[in-house]
Amino acid sequence: MIRKRFVFCTCLILLASCGFAQDKSAILNILYNQRNAWNTGNLKDYMETYWKSDSLIFVGKNGPQYGWEATLKNYEKSYPDKAAMGILNFDIREIRLINYENAFVVGAWRLKREKDEPKGFFTLFLKKINGDWKIIADHSS
Numbered sequence: 001m002i003r004k005r006f007v008f009c010t011c012l013i014l015l016a017s018c019g020f021a022q023d024k025s026a027i028l029n030i031l032y033n034q035r036n037a038w039n040t041g042n043l044k045d046y047m048e049t050y051w052k053s054d055s056l057i058f059v060g061k062n063g064p065q066y067g068w069e070a071t072l073k074n075y076e077k078s079y080p081d082k083a084a085m086g087i088l089n090f091d092i093r094e095i096r097l098i099n100y101e102n103a104f105v106v107g108a109w110r111l112k113r114e115k116d117e118p119k120g121f122f123t124l125f126l127k128k129i130n131g132d133w134k135i136i137a138d139h140s141s
Helices: 002-039 043-049 068-078
Strands: 057-060 063-066 087-099 102-112 119-129 132-140
Touching (some): 002 043, 002 087, 002 132, 043 068, 043 132, 057 068
Parallel strands (some): 057 132
Antiparallel strands (some): 057 063, 087 102, 102 119, 119 132
């Protein structure tokens, strides 16, 4: 009986590990899609990775801002054209899956533009909503 329980528990752990690996891969994929949208100057596609809700939280240098529309408008104001957007690259430092529907990501970002190269760090909180990972909170500095 103990052996069957051990085998059963081992199988559950392996299944959970496979699921977490797939989730980490899915999260990386949406972040790379987001980067590609930015680098083509497409803010609307870039914003597709964010939760379309008034409860979305974006924290930047001016403090917290709420809502998908407000976040998009802030991006449009801060990055009015492709030259202002530059080329985005990032280094994902950690993806931590909290459970099957919540995760956070820590990383570094940098923009390469003609006149400067700003850089900083970010922390994202993601939630699986209707089977898709969405950023529900973004703290970028």
